[in-house]
Amino acid sequence: MANVDTEARLDFADRGKTVVSYRRKEFRRAVHSLIASRWALIGMLILFAATFIAVFGPWLAPFDPNRQNIMMRLMEPGAEAARNGTYWLGSDHLGRDVLSRLLYGARVSLLVGVASIAVGGTLGTLLGLISGYFGGWIDDVIMRLGDIQLAFPFILLAIMFLVVLGPGLVNIILVLGIGQWITYARIVRAQTLSLREKEYVEAARAMGDSLFSILFRTILPNIVAPLTVIASFNVASVILSEAALSFLGLGVPPTVPTWGSMLSESRDHLLANKWWLAVFPGLAIVFTVLAFNIIGDWLRDFLDPRLKERD
Known part of the structure; x- marks a missing residue:
């Protein structure tokens, strides 16, 4: 009975190693394929x-x-804001920062x-x-x-x-x-x-x-x-x-x-x-x-x- 249990455990361990090895192989293949495909x-x-x-x-x-900020509405990209800061992507019709809204x-x-x-x-x-x-x-x-x-x-x-x-x-x-x-x-x-x-x-x-x-x-x-x-x-x-x-x-x-x-x-x-x-x-x-x-x-x-x- 002990031998049967030991063989079952060994078989389960071998299967686990096979699954892990297969997943590692697939992961390496995925990385290689991803790098090869620019x-x-x-x-x-x-x-x-x-x-x-x-x-x-x-x-x-x-x-x-x-x-x-209505005073700063429709400012072009790169314009300086009223307070410290820059509208890197400009401002909209209500003076809101386009970059912040984009993020x-x-x-x-x-x-x-x-x-x-x-x-x-x-x-x-x-x-x-x-x-x-x-x-x-x-x-x-x-x-x-x-x-x-x-x-x-x-x-x-x-x-x-x-x-x-x-x-x-x-x-x-x-x-x-x-x-x-x-x-x-x-x-x-x-x-x-x-x-x-x-x-x-x-x-x-x-x-x-x-x-x-x-x-x-x-x-x-x-x-x-x-x-x-x-x-x-x-x-x-x-x-x-x-x-x-x-x-x-x-x-x-x-x-x-x-x-x-x-x-x-x-x-x-x-x-x-x-x-x-x-x-x-x-x-x-x-x-x-x-x-x-x-x-x-x-x-x-x-x-x-x-x-x-x-x-």
Whole structure:
């Protein structure tokens, strides 16, 4: 009996070492692939910079983003402030510092992007697993609900819900998240339909594993890769949607600076050649979205099993 226990422990230890070795190998491969792909490295650096700004923006901002000074309105970039300080990126029509609002706006834009994907991805993955595993009328109901939602333009649907619910950070996250669920549900459903007939799933059923264990421990780990790629692309599209809704006045409250609201406030001053009001928040959106798209392309190639075998 003691020999059996000893062999079991040794076997468990060997498996643990194998898993650790595999993870280290994959990590080294990821670092090598990231360095080899210059664009992916640039995208990662941009994303790290945006995340750093979002986290430490309140400490980096030279002014209160909502502090108004009408006497210093529409100052050009580099102008001296009334008190000690400099408007490095200029001031807006209310005399607020553009740089400070840009730093604070990074937090809202990234939070909305990541949180909306978390909401939509979780809901879509759960419904996709249920739809693909059970099939039948459950599958029909879930997929028809998705088809009904896709029949409406997404931005129009978001505007309709925000008009009813009212603007706000939580509301915009929920609306943008719910608007993304069908993308994940369709991908997960297609993968689950294929995987539910595999031998290891049949073995899990034969061993008496619970439904939760089969769905989330046997099937879900095998479909994480495509979900990760889709999520990286969707974050970029959600950030653009948030900017569009904020531009229309349906985003977060006016006291919360966002890149979209900064663009909205700049439109009345573009003809007066106050270019900095639109250029800087526009560039922030462009570079952030571009970084997520580049990382999405890299993840798609890195997780491709055909390329993995080639490496």
